[in-house]
Amino acid sequence: MRKIAIGFDIGGTNLRGALISEDGRIIMRHSVLSEADKGIDFVVKNLAALIKKTTEGENIAGVGIGIPGIIDSHNGILTQAPNICNVDDYPLRRVLVEKIGEKIPIFIENDANCAAIGEWWIGAGTDVKSLIILTLGTGVGGGIILDGELWSGADGMAGEIGHITIFPDGAKCNCGNFGCLESYASAGAIRRMVKRGLETNLETIIGDKVRNISKERIPEMAREAAIEGDEFALWIWDEVGKALGIAIANLVNLLNVEMVVIGGGLSNAWDLFAERAKKEAKKRGLRAPLKRVKIMKTVLGDDAGILGAAYLVFKAEGLTRM
Amino acid sequence: MRKIAIGFDIGGTNLRGALISEDGRIIMRHSVLSEADKGIDFVVKNLAALIKKTTEGENIAGVGIGIPGIIDSHNGILTQAPNICNVDDYPLRRVLVEKIGEKIPIFIENDANCAAIGEWWIGAGTDVKSLIILTLGTGVGGGIILDGELWSGADGMAGEIGHITIFPDGAKCNCGNFGCLESYASAGAIRRMVKRGLETNLETIIGDKVRNISKERIPEMAREAAIEGDEFALWIWDEVGKALGIAIANLVNLLNVEMVVIGGGLSNAWDLFAERAKKEAKKRGLRAPLKRVKIMKTVLGDDAGILGAAYLVFKAEGLTRM
Numbered sequence: 001m002r003k004i005a006i007g008f009d010i011g012g013t014n015l016r017g018a019l020i021s022e023d024g025r026i027i028m029r030h031s032v033l034s035e036a037d038k039g040i041d042f043v044v045k046n047l048a049a050l051i052k053k054t055t056e057g058e059n060i061a062g063v064g065i066g067i068p069g070i071i072d073s074h075n076g077i078l079t080q081a082p083n084i085c086n087v088d089d090y091p092l093r094r095v096l097v098e099k100i101g102e103k104i105p106i107f108i109e110n111d112a113n114c115a116a117i118g119e120w121w122i123g124a125g126t127d128v129k130s131l132i133i134l135t136l137g138t139g140v141g142g143g144i145i146l147d148g149e150l151w152s153g154a155d156g157m158a159g160e161i162g163h164i165t166i167f168p169d170g171a172k173c174n175c176g177n178f179g180c181l182e183s184y185a186s187a188g189a190i191r192r193m194v195k196r197g198l199e200t201n202l203e204t205i206i207g208d209k210v211r212n213i214s215k216e217r218i219p220e221m222a223r224e225a226a227i228e229g230d231e232f233a234l235w236i237w238d239e240v241g242k243a244l245g246i247a248i249a250n251l252v253n254l255l256n257v258e259m260v261v262i263g264g265g266l267s268n269a270w271d272l273f274a275e276r277a278k279k280e281a282k283k284r285g286l287r288a289p290l291k292r293v294k295i296m297k298t299v300l301g302d303d304a305g306i307l308g309a310a311y312l313v314f315k316a317e318g319l320t321r322m
Numbered sequence: 323m324r325k326i327a328i329g330f331d332i333g334g335t336n337l338r339g340a341l342i343s344e345d346g347r348i349i350m351r352h353s354v355l356s357e358a359d360k361g362i363d364f365v366v367k368n369l370a371a372l373i374k375k376t377t378e379g380e381n382i383a384g385v386g387i388g389i390p391g392i393i394d395s396h397n398g399i400l401t402q403a404p405n406i407c408n409v410d411d412y413p414l415r416r417v418l419v420e421k422i423g424e425k426i427p428i429f430i431e432n433d434a435n436c437a438a439i440g441e442w443w444i445g446a447g448t449d450v451k452s453l454i455i456l457t458l459g460t461g462v463g464g465g466i467i468l469d470g471e472l473w474s475g476a477d478g479m480a481g482e483i484g485h486i487t488i489f490p491d492g493a494k495c496n497c498g499n500f501g502c503l504e505s506y507a508s509a510g511a512i513r514r515m516v517k518r519g520l521e522t523n524l525e526t527i528i529g530d531k532v533r534n535i536s537k538e539r540i541p542e543m544a545r546e547a548a549i550e551g552d553e554f555a556l557w558i559w560d561e562v563g564k565a566l567g568i569a570i571a572n573l574v575n576l577l578n579v580e581m582v583v584i585g586g587g588l589s590n591a592w593d594l595f596a597e598r599a600k601k602e603a604k605k606r607g608l609r610a611p612l613k614r615v616k617i618m619k620t621v622l623g624d625d626a627g628i629l630g631a632a633y634l635v636f637k638a639e640g641l642t643r644m
Contacts, residue, residue: 070610080610130476142576151468153578154452157611160575165568165606167490177571177606246487249499250572253482254464256475284487284499288392288402289479 005313006054007306008065009111010043012036012083012138017050018303019058020310022319024122026303030054039085040078044092048099055104061317062105064309065092066114068141071156073109079156107312111135111305112159113150115298116143118308119261121321123300128258132251133304134161134244135264139174140182146255148321162186164250166243184243187265190219193236204232223269240266241273245280248295252281256289263298270297327635328376329628330387331433332365334358334405334460339372340625341380342632344641346444348625352376361407362400366414370421377426383639384427386631387414388436390463393478395431401478429634433457433627434481435472437620438465440630441583443643445622450580454573455626456483456566458588461496462504468577470643484508486572488565506565509587512541515558526554545591562588563595567602570617574603578611585620592619 003022008015015034019027032050035042051063069081076093078084093106109117116133125131129148135141140162144151152158162182163175170179171192183189198207205228209221225233248260262270262277278295285293298304311319325344330337337356341349354372357364373385391403398415400406415428431439438455447453451470457463462484466473474480484504485497492501493514505511520529527550531543547555570582584592584599600617607615620626633641 128476144577146468146473151473151577153611154450154580155578155611155614157608157614158576158578160578160608160611163575163608164572166487168488168568175608246490250486251576253485254480254573254576255466255473256477256480256482258476286479286482286485286497289475289477289482292477292479 003061003314003317004058005061005310006051006063007114007308007310008047008050008063009114009305009309010034010036010047010065010067012068015043015046015050016306017054018306018310019054020307022314024307026307028054036084040081040087040090043084044095044099048096051096051100051104060104062107062313064107064109064114064312066109066111066305066309068111071108071110073107073152073156076106076108078108105313105316107309107316109150109309109312110143110152110156110159112141113143113152114306114308114312115141115263115304116145116159116308117150117311118300118304118306119263119298120145120148121311122307123304124261124296124298125259126321128294130255130257131259131261132161132255132257133261133263133298134247136185136262136266137264138187140186141264144255146257161247161251164247166246181243181247185240185247185266187216187219190222190236190240190266191215193239194218194222197232202232205230206233219266219269223272226269226272234272237269237272238276241276242280244273245277246284248277248281249284249290252285252289252293257293259294259296261296261298263301263304267297267301325383325636325639326380327383327632328373328385329436329630329632330369330372330385331436331627331631332356332358332369332387332389334390337365337368337372338628339376340628340632341376342629344636346629348629350376358406362403362409362412365406366417366421370418373418373422373426382426384429384635386429386431386436386634388431388433388627388631389414390433393430393432395429395474395478398428398430400430427635427638429631429638431472431631431634432465432474432478432481434463435465435474436628436630436634437463437585437626438467438481438630439472439633440622440626440628441585441620442467442470443633444629445626446583446618446620447581448643450616452577452579453581453583454483454577454579455583455585455620456569457586458507458584459586460509462508463586466577468579483569483573486569488568503565503569507562507569507588509538509541512544512558512562512588513537515561516540516544519554524554527552528555541588541591545594548591548594556594559591559594560598563598564602566595567599568606570599570603571606571612574607574611574615579615581616581618583618583620585623585626589619589623
């Protein structure tokens with residue numbers, strides 16, 4: 001019988017789940033609010049309800065869950081999760097088992113790691129054995145696949161590519177450091193650049209576009225403005241590309257992977273910064289490993305995480321990638 | 323019967339070999355000139371003679387060879403080796419088999435990768451499963467062990483930590499890029515800093531120390547001067563520590579390894595830049611993975627490479643680290 005797993009992606013706003021077949025097709029989707037601001041107990045209550053709803057009448061091989069945070073995936077513990085209230089070594093798997101029973105195996109992994117697995121399994125990287133994904137969203141996440149296996153670090157904390165120092169004396173990052181990639185190539189960084197540009201009365205159409213919209217949509221407006229030829233907006237995406245290119249060169253020199261995949265919300269604007277990123281990477285990377293690496297946009301988009309989470313289930317069942 | 327392997331380290335000047343027992347003891351050493359400047363054929367001739375001499379009367383399980391360059395270790399091919407003349411996809415293993423026969427298995431690996439394996443096997447990292455070594459020598463090399471396995475990249479080119487960009491607008495590197503770690507934390511970088519300092523008539527005792535000595539000994543003189551309290555010399559080591567600290571923070575954030583080992587000739591001056599390196603890493607690294615990582619000087623020193631090379635033999639024979 002065809003095996004089916006559920007993949008979940010727990011975001012700060014939404015909790016998305018899908019039934020996924022072992023050939024990587026998404027059969028059905030569900031989504032509810034995550035209520036992450038109310039704390040982990042609310043998130044887990046919502047997650048358990050969604051699992052029950054999704055599994056009803058289905059024969060499920062297991063549940064895979066991607067979460068932004070530091071995960072002890074072996075023990076199913078959510079060590080830290082900056083975007084969910086009240087998380088400190090939270091025993092997520094144990095609590096979920098209490099709510100949904102022991103029959104369904106549960107796998108938990110960092111969300112960017114899930115995205116890396118997803119792209120490797122059934123997305124951009126089906127032909128490669130090693131890849132790195134950079135998810136350019138509110139922050140910058142990362143996941144690393146080496147020789148077909150996730151490298152999540154000694155304690156599940158690997159892949160914090162957003163906190164590689166790009167400009168040692170650069171902009172302050174949320175982590176406390178200066179000049180991190182995240183300070184230049186995230187939605188937060190773009191909002192900072194837009195804010196500073198508007199404060200200095202630059203001539204730009206972004207000012208009109210961002211009036212009366214939520215701050216979440218500012219990167220989208222910067223994208224629109226750049227497409228319309230606004231010079232300030234084009235400069236912003238050039239900054240994104242430059243920082244990203246330096247990071248890519250570092251990754252390639254260090255790890256000699258076959259592919260770098262760019263995901264996250266900002267990848268919608270990939271056409272605006274791809275050229276600059278590749279040019280900067282080429283300028284700084286060593287010739288041979290740089291020639292080898294493919295640098296490309298996500299193929300799975302927002303679904304990379306839920307697909308990767310589902311793969312955790314199939315892998316435990318003995319599935320190997322075709 | 324106790325197994326014995328030979329480990330070799332092919333340097334630009336010397337070709338060092340040693341008989342090594344499977345418990346990691348060095349039983350006997352040999353060393354000859356490598357004649358790398360005369361081309362790979364001379365190196366191989368010298369290597370083959372040294373292998374014959376070393377194996378005479380001994381029952382050898384195999385030969386492990388560490389070489390500075392890009393290695394296709396699976397096929398035993400020396401893809402590139404900047405410090406040896408006339409190397410371009412040189413079939414090292416095949417040529418050696420022609421010279422010494424098929425009876426002794428031959429393993430070939432990048433020299434910094436061998437050093438990483440050596441430290442992991444029997445040096446600084448016997449208690450950890452993941453470590454990165456940085457060899458600060460003429461250039462900066464690196465080797466990466468993840469979960470007890472060498473990660474040498476998709477094409478054997480991983481670990482080029484010397485070519486991580488630290489200061490995007492910094493000093494020009496031999497690789498063509500600007501601001502690489504190697505431009506700040508290598509013997510070459512120290513020679514550059516000393517030269518520039520002396521050109522600008524800084525008050526320093528280094529000038530007297532480096533008169534009439536070979537350029538190879540300049541870092542040693544910078545070390546002596548710093549120990550004697552020379553401010554310019556202390557500044558040089560501070561620059562080394564700062565750049566190294568940024569690199570270490572990047573490595574730790576990216577890979578969440580348990581240990582970073584500092585080797586190579588400059589590690590003799592570790593006491594002069596360790597504090598600065600750790601301080602800079604602490605300033606920039608994420609709290610949890612940085613708290614976890616041990617940053618320390620090589621335990622095996624110059625022998626890390628030959629020991630790691632020998633381990634390649636023992637591993638193929640089924641040895642697992644105790």
